[in-house]
Amino acid sequence: MPLHPDLEALLDMVEIATATGKRPVIHQLTPAQARREFDDASTALDLPPEPVGRVEALRIATRDGSDIDARLYAPDRQGDGDALPVLLHFHSGGFTVGSLDSHASLCTAIAAATPCAVVSVAYRLAPEFKFPTAAYDAIDALAWLGRHAASLGLDASRVAVGGDSAGGTLSAMLALAARDEPALPRPCFQVLCYAGLGGTTDTASHRQYGEGYLLDTDTIEWFYSQYLRDEADRRDWRFAPLRAEDHRGVAPALIVLAECDPLCDEGHAYARKLADAGVPVVVREYAGMVHEFLRMGNIVADAGEARAEIAGALARAFQTRDATAVPLHRAA
Template sequence: MTAHDPLTPQARTLCDAMSATFPDPADGPLDADTLRAAARAGLGKPAVPMRSVTERRVSAPDLDAPVPVRIYEPGSDGPRPLVVFLHGGGWVLCDLDTHDGLCRRLAALSGASVVSVDYRRAPEHPFPAASHDAYAVARWAAAHARELGCDPHRLFVAGDSSGGNLAAAVAQRAQGDPEGPAIAGQLLLYPVLDHRLGGESPVAFERGFFHTTAHMRWYWEQYLGVGGDPVAASPGLAPDLDGLPPALVLLADCDPLRDEGLAYARRLTRAGVPAEVALYPGVFHGFLGAAGFLPEADVALARAAAWLTRTPGTGA
C-alpha cells in the first residue's frame, strides 16, 4: 500500500488477514466451491443469544422447491418489526451460517424478528432464481407476520452486498405488484446495484481492500450465466423509482461498490423517496461482519437498528 492508507489501522490488519485466505480472480481462474470454502472458514459459535432461533421451509406455487429460512426472535415483546434478510456473497457464496452473527446483532439491537433467507445460489441457479426466492419469502413473511409476533405494517427487506441487490429488487417488484407485500423500508448494506461498475470507486479501490473489482465482475458472470439480462438484474437501473419505500443505504468508503450505492440513493431522493446515506470512512466492503472488532461496524449496526426502529409502518 502507499504511505497514505485510507483504511484505519484496525481495518487494514483485518483486511490483509482476510485477503490472504480469499482468492482473487485477477490472479487466476476460480471455482465456486473454493471461494465458498474460504467464505466459511473460521465460523464460530453464536455470540448473541436470542429468545428463539427456528428453521422453516417456505413454499410457493411458482417455486421449484421450498426455500429454507432461519427465524431469529429477540427478547423483545411484540408486535415487533419483521425483517426479511438476504445474505451477501456475490449470489454465489455464503449461507445462513456465515451471516448468523449479523442477523443476531440486527435482531438484538432493533428488537425486530429477522427471517434470514437461504436462497438458491449461482452458478448452479443463475438469475432470476435468487430474486424469485427472495420475493417468495417476502410474500410469506407478510402473510405470517402476526403468527411470528410481528407488526404486519412494519415489514422490512434488508441485505448486504448481493443481498442488498435482492432486497432492492424485492422492494421494486412489490411496488409494481397489486398483490405484493407492503414493504415499510429497505435496508441496503453496501449493495450491488449496477452491473456496469461505474464511478470512481471501482478504480480507486480495485484491489487491496478485500473485495476487489475483479471479484465483482466474476460474481456478475456467475449470476447472469448464459443469456442473463444484466439490466433486469440491476435494481440501480430501474427506470421508475416512484413510490418505493424509505431506504437506508449504508456504505463503506473504501469499496468498489461505493459509487453505485451513492448514485442509487440520489436517484431515490430525486424520485421523492426518503433515502438516507450512511457512509463510513476507513473501512472496506463487508466490514459489518467485524462487529465487536471494528468500532465502525458497531456504530453502523446501531444506526441501522435505530433506523428500523423509527421508520414508520405502511399504515402510518
C-alpha cells in the same frame, strides 16, 4: 480518509497469505470451495451471534415447487403478546457464496437491538441457480411472509427488507417489486448495505478500490459470471436496480456504504435516484471502511456502530409504519 489502520493490517496479512499460497483467491476456487472459504472467514472476522429469545428453522415454498431454508431470530416479546415487526434479510456473497450461518451474528445483533424479528433467507445460489432465481426467491419469500406472519407472531403490516452486498441488491429489487405487485406486503423501510446496484464495474470507486481492498474487480466479475446468463441480464433492473425506469413510491431507505469499496459510488448514485423520485433516504458512508465491514466485529468498532445505526432506523420505521422523511446527506 485513509484506510482504517486495523483494516490496513488485515489486508496486509491477506496479501501475504495470498502471495505465499496460504490463502486462496476466491475467484480461482470452485463455487463449493468459495462457499467454505467465505463461511470460515466469517467465523474468524465476526463476533459470535448474540443470544435472542427465539431461533427457529423455517422452510419457504417457491414458485417452482422447491423449498428454501430460512431462519427466524426473535427477541423476547415486548408488551403483552404483541406481534413483532420483522426485517426480511438477504445475505451477501455475490449470489454465489454466503449462508444463514455467515450472517447469524449480524442478524441476531439487529434483532436484539431494534428489537424486531429477523427472517434470514437462504436464497438459492449460482452457478447452480442462475439469474433470476435469487430474485424470484426473494419475491416468493416476501409473499410467504405475508401469508405466514400471523402464525409466527409477526406483524405483516410492519415489514422491512434489507441486506448487504448481493443481499442489498435483492432488497432494492424487492422494494421495487412490492410497489408494483398488490399481492405482496408493502415494506415500510429498506436497508441497503454496500449493495451492488448498477451492474457494471466502471465507476470511479471501482477504479480506485478495485484492487487491494478485499473485494477486487476480478472477484466481482467472477461472481457476475456465476450468476448471470448473458450480457442482457446486466441491464435487467432485477439485477441492477439503478436501471429501473421509475423509483417513485418505493419504501424509504437507509443506505450504508464503505468509503474504500468498489461499490461505494453506485450506492450514492442509487441514493440520488431515490431522492430525485421523492423517496426519503439517508446515506451513511463509513470512513476508512471496506466492503463487508459490517461482519468484522472482531476487527473494527465501526461494525457495531453501523449495526446500531441500522437498528435505530428500523425501530423508527416500525414505530410509525412509515419512516419520517429525512434529508439525503453524505456522512463521513
